[in-house]
Amino acid sequence: MDNKTTHLSDEIKREILQNAKTIMIVGLSPDTSKPSYHVASFLLEKGYDIIPIYPKGGEILGKKAFTSLKEAFIDISKKGVKCDIIDIFRKSEALPLVVSEICEIWGLESSMKDSCVKQSEIARDLDSNYNDQHSVVKLGKLDSINFAPQSPAPTQMVENLDSNSHHIKRSEISNTESKKDFSPMAQNDKILESFNTNNPCIWVQLGLHNTEAAKIARQHGMLYEEDSCIKLEYMRIFSK
Known part of the structure; x- marks a missing residue:
C-alpha cells in the first residue's frame, strides 16, 4: 500500500x-x-x-x-x-x-459490465466501416455509451439521425471522442453530473x-x- x-x-x-x-x-x-x-x-x-x-x-x-x-x-x-x-x-x-x-x-458491477459491452459494440460498428463516410449505429446505443447518464454531446447531432437507416456521421462521433478528458x-466531474440520482x-x-x-x-x-x-x-x- x-x-x-x-x-x-x-x-x-x-x-x-x-x-x-x-x-x-x-x-x-x-x-x-x-x-x-x-x-x-x-x-x-x-x-x-x-x-x-x-x-x-x-x-x-x-x-x-x-x-x-x-x-x-x-x-x-x-x-x-x-x-x-x-x-x-x-x-x-x-x-x-x-x-x-x-x-x-x-x-x-453488473451495470458497468453492461456498459463495457455496449461500448465494445459501438467501437466494433465504427471500425467495420472505417473507410466509409458514414457508420451504422443502432438507434439508442449513443445514449448508453457511458455509465453515468448524460445529455448527447452537441457534435453528435442526434437530430440528424435518419429514422430509416439510423446513420450518423463517423466524424461527429470521432470529434466527440477525441475531446474527452480522462483525467x-x-x-x-462527469460522475458528479449524475450524483443526485445515482x-x-x-x-x-x-x-x-x-x-x-x-x-x-x-x-x-x-x-x-x-x-x-x-x-x-x-x-x-x-x-x-
Missing part, C-alpha cells in the same frame, strides 16, 4: 455536502468518547439523516443501528430512501472489502487510506474521498 491518498476537489465536496440528505456511517460506535460518535452527532446537528452500521445493532443517537450494510440498504430501499454518502470508520486494511461490498450491493478530476459518495475518515479500495471505487464509478474527516471538511469548506 503506497502513501498516495485519494481526494476530491473542494468544489466537488461542497456540491456533495450541499445535496446530500442521508449519510450511512459504517463503524459508528455508541461510545460517546469515539470520533465516529462525535462526527455523527455533528452531522445530525447539521440536518443530515444518519444510518448507523454497527455489528451489535441496537440504537445509536436515536437511530436504529443495522448490523450490516446489506441490512441497511434493504431497509432504506423499502422506504424509498436514497443513501448519498457512506462514511467509513474501519481499519485501512479492511477498506477493500468494505468498498467491494458497497459496490456489489449498489449493483454497479481523474474530469472523471469525478452513485453515493464513499467517504473514508481521517487517518484511513487504502490504494486498492480507491481503485475499486473508481472502477465502479464511485466518488471516493479518503483520509478525510467529513466533519472537519464541512467546517472548513463552509467557513470560506
